[in-house]
Amino acid sequence: MRRGTIGTRSRRGLGQFGEVFLRVEPMERGAGFEFVNEVFGGTIPGQFIPAVEKGVREMFEQGAVAGYPMQDVRVIVYDGKHHPVDSKEVAFKTAGNSRFAMRCRRPGRCCWSRS
Numbered sequence: 001m002r003r004g005t006i007g008t009r010s011r012r013g014l015g016q017f018g019e020v021f022l023r024v025e026p027m028e029r030g031a032g033f034e035f036v037n038e039v040f041g042g043t044i045p046g047q048f049i050p051a052v053e054k055g056v057r058e059m060f061e062q063g064a065v066a067g068y069p070m071q072d073v074r075v076i077v078y079d080g081k082h083h084p085v086d087s088k089e090v091a092f093k094t095a096g097n098s099r100f101a102m103r104c105r106r107p108g109r110c111c112w113s114r115s
Helices: 046-062 089-105
Strands: 003-009 015-026 033-037 073-081
Touching (some): 015 089, 033 046, 046 073, 073 089
């Protein structure tokens, strides 16, 4: 799965919007976790990239499948969208977290070990 999105609005008119596009790849055994930023052209402003990484890393550590921590995964954020008013750090953190989790929970669609 390459696409990850989140777009929500609260009832008080304060919105949160962040959209991320991720690629997830297996790495060699023992390599750990790697987050790669391939976003160019400001589709996701630089100040939100650490929030995307934080959301992905949280899910990596707590485990997206049955609560077991994951191992040896590279996550590449390559595109996304933001809104000049409604984009907040928490929206990009949630987008990274939820879409990485969704990607890993889909049977046959995650990058399992190459053993």
